[in-house]
Amino acid sequence: MPSLLLSAVAVLATLLPATLAQTHTDCNPLNTTSCPNMPALSGNATFHFNDTINNKIWKERNAGKHDWSEKGYTFTIDSRGDAPMVQSSFYMMFGRMEVIMKAAPGQGIISSAILQSEDLDEIDWEFRGGNQTEIMTNYYGKGNTTFDPSRGKEFVKANAQSDFHNYTLDWTKERIQWWMDDEMLRELTPDMALGGKNYPQTPMNIRMGIWAGGDTKNNEKGVVEWAGGETDFSKAPFTMTVQQVYAIDYTKAKEYSWENMDASGSFEKVKIIEGDSEVLEEIQKPHGVKNRWTALSKTAQIAIIASIAGFVVICTCLITFCCIKQRRAGRREFAAIQANQDKEAAELLEYKRQMAQGRFAQGNYI
Ligand SMILES: *[C@@H]1O[C@H](CO)[C@@H](O)[C@H](O)[C@H]1NC(C)=O
Ligand SMILES: *[C@@H]1O[C@H](CO)[C@@H](O)[C@H](O)[C@H]1NC(C)=O
Ligand SMILES: *[C@@H]1O[C@H](CO)[C@@H](O)[C@H](O)[C@H]1NC(C)=O
Ligand SMILES: *[C@@H]1O[C@H](CO)[C@@H](O)[C@H](O)[C@H]1NC(C)=O
Numbered sequence: 236m237p238s239l240l241l242s243a244v245a246v247l248a249t250l251l252p253a254t255l256a257q258t259h260t261d262c263n264p265l266n267t268t269s270c271p272n273m274p275a276l277s278g279n280a281t282f283h284f285n286d287t288i289n290n291k292i293w294k295e296r297n298a299g300k301h302d303w304s305e306k307g308y309t310f311t312i313d314s315r316g317d318a319p320m321v322q323s324s325f326y327m328m329f330g331r332m333e334v335i336m337k338a339a340p341g342q343g344i345i346s347s348a349i350l351q352s353e354d355l356d357e358i359d360w361e362f363r364g365g366n367q368t369e370i371m372t373n374y375y376g377k378g379n380t381t382f383d384p385s386r387g388k389e390f391v392k393a394n395a396q397s398d399f400h401n402y403t404l405d406w407t408k409e410r411i412q413w414w415m416d417d418e419m420l421r422e423l424t425p426d427m428a429l430g431g432k433n434y435p436q437t438p439m440n441i442r443m444g445i446w447a448g449g450d451t452k453n454n455e456k457g458v459v460e461w462a463g464g465e466t467d468f469s470k471a472p473f474t475m476t477v478q479q480v481y482a483i484d485y486t487k488a489k490e491y492s493w494e495n496m497d498a499s500g501s502f503e504k505v506k507i508i509e510g511d512s513e514v515l516e517e518i519q520k521p522h523g524v525k526n527r528w529t530a531l532s533k534t535a536q537i538a539i540i541a542s543i544a545g546f547v548v549i550c551t552c553l554i555t556f557c558c559i560k561q562r563r564a565g566r567r568e569f570a571a572i573q574a575n576q577d578k579e580a581a582e583l584l585e586y587k588r589q590m591a592q593g594r595f596a597q598g599n600y601i
């Protein structure tokens with residue numbers, strides 16, 4: 236029964252967690268008693284990825300090249316095994332993410348920008364490198380990857396690999412919206428996600444990166460097929476570029492805690508720890524030299540200018556002192572040379588005189 240076999244393969248292909256390489260949790264709160272608290276963003280922030288990233292905010296993971304240019308932050312697969320990604324250290328409990336990015340080309344190469352929680356709730360944007368016009372949207376609740384045809388949805392759109400686009404996820408407890416530029420592609424309500432059971436609802440962080448779903452060495456046949464076929468690594472490098480990220484947390488908190496969580500994975504069991512967000516403070520702290528300067532008070536600026544001026548004065552004095560000393564030493568040396576030269580000149584004169592006398596004497600012999 237080949238048709239049955241074929242549909243079994245198709246089912247297998249769609250059942251796999253789409254963001255396999257990006258999917259991980261350091262501590263699953265649904266079956267672990269004490270998972271660490273999560274720093275809340277508790278506000279909004281725009282990240283221009285045209286400069287080095289703040290490693291306290293964005294954590295670089297996995298092998299592969301992480302780099303940046305004025306165009307944005309680049310994730311590059313140079314060879315088999317590379318799967319570079321970054322994840323935010325901050326979490327949002329309901330929120331919004333706007334990513335301006337360009338997906339990577341290459342058969343079997345998957346680019347993604349997702350929100351994911353430690354109990355594996357997930358909201359995805361994904362791109363298959365072998366298809367230039369396809370945009371994929373998906374979601375998971377509590378890591379449930381059992382096949383459900385209503386979960387993943389593909390859209391045919393303008394080229395995601397040659398142009399930057401704005402991929403937005405707007406996530407509240409009532410609905411999730413996927414926006415590409417100014418068009419809403421999809422909306423999901425809890426009742427559409429197994430009566431809310433599969434609806435993403437726990438604090439999520441941002442994860443972006445690429446991986447090779449078409450790597451036959453690491454992946455099963457279903458994954459390779461899902462990814463759009465085998466990856467030819469001789470065609471590397473494959474690069475995804477993220478220009479900018481905007482994020483806003485719809486909850487005000489210092490941290491989110493799993494303290495009261497049970498197997499339900501419900502947002503109602505997430506404990507909100509009140510206070511000022513340290514991660515937001517870190518984000519708002521000026522980082523460039525220029526920014527740090529302008530952030531200083533007038534008094535601090537004057538104090539710094541005064542101390543620099545003082546330093547310059549001290550240096551000038553030191554240099555002058557050294558020069559005078561040097562010149563004195565020089566003068567002494569010059570005098571010694573002069574004396575020596577005078578002495579030599581006198582000796583020469585004496586020698587010449589003696590020679591003259593000698594020749595005179597010699598002349599006597601001739
Ligand atoms: C916890 O649940 C996850 C996801 O269902 C599973 O992969 C993991 O093995 C479980 N861990 C324990 C200790 O039960
Ligand atoms: C974003 O953050 C800034 C600075 O913290 C704040 O002034 C602004 O009101 C925030 N915007 C929204 C939509 O919350
Ligand atoms: C990055 O982009 C921002 C916003 O356009 C700009 O203000 C900043 O100067 C840029 N930084 C670099 C290093 O190009
Ligand atoms: C690209 O993806 C779209 C949407 O999934 C699909 O309809 C189309 O056939 C794909 N094209 C190629 C060349 O695979």
Ligand SMILES: *[C@@H]1O[C@H](CO)[C@@H](O)[C@H](O)[C@H]1NC(C)=O
Pocket residue numbers: 379380381382383429432433
């Ligand atoms: C996982 O999702 C499938 C498909 O939506 C559903 O039939 C199943 O009941 C879910 N499993 C659990 C444990 O919720």
Ligand SMILES: *[C@@H]1O[C@H](CO)[C@@H](O)[C@H](O)[C@H]1NC(C)=O
Pocket residue numbers: 333401402403414415416417418481
């Ligand atoms: C991204 O798109 C959304 C939805 O249209 C829009 O509200 C938002 O302002 C856009 N963000 C940027 C940075 O252009």
